[in-house]
Amino acid sequence: DAGVIQSPRHEVTEMGQEVTLRCKPISGHDYLFWYRQTMMRGLELLIYFNNNVPIDDSGMPEDRFSAKMPNASFSTLKIQPSEPRDSAVYFCASTRIGGNTIYFGEGSWLTVV
């Protein structure tokens, strides 16, 4: 089975540009998570969905960040406008209800210059 698939793997963009990160969770998984990893703050949960519905977005840093999950096999994390402090690795992860493993994608490495 394919794992969690994220795109793009790497993106370099200029400050002020819109950035869209994409995620395809493992088929059959009920939960989808977006995490951000930085040296200063470690791994932080930004938002998570259950059955395509956002459950907890308290980790979303500000209004520039938005996330959607239009169906069970696709989610996006959008940053508009992007700023240099948004530079980080963004991970998508998924699991099924009651599952004892949360699977991560390979991450999207974002650099905003």
Place this chain on the structure above:
Amino acid sequence: AQKITQTQPGMFVQEKEAVTLDCTYDTSDPSYGLFWYKQPSSGEMIFLIYQGSYDQQNATEGRYSLNFQKARKSANLVISASQLGDSAMYFCAMRVIQGAQKLVFGQGTRLTINP
């Protein structure tokens, strides 16, 4: 609030030795799960092992075992017979089962295996 503490920012171990990575946690919920992940230099997060709060036995997965001491709220990862490929960042994480499904991560331990 839930919190995970990893007190060892870095560890250096000789190849073939066993290594213990420390993890302590704090929660008032009786039902929770503890996870360890490995993050090599390539960046992906690799699941290693899981321990449920009601599990009677310590979890094991190949060379990985989890030393779960519930009263002390510790969940140390033990890697037996370390290999050069074990060099990586290791993260301990906790999920409160009766609440949100989200994982709370520790700051990580960077493990370096020396030949």
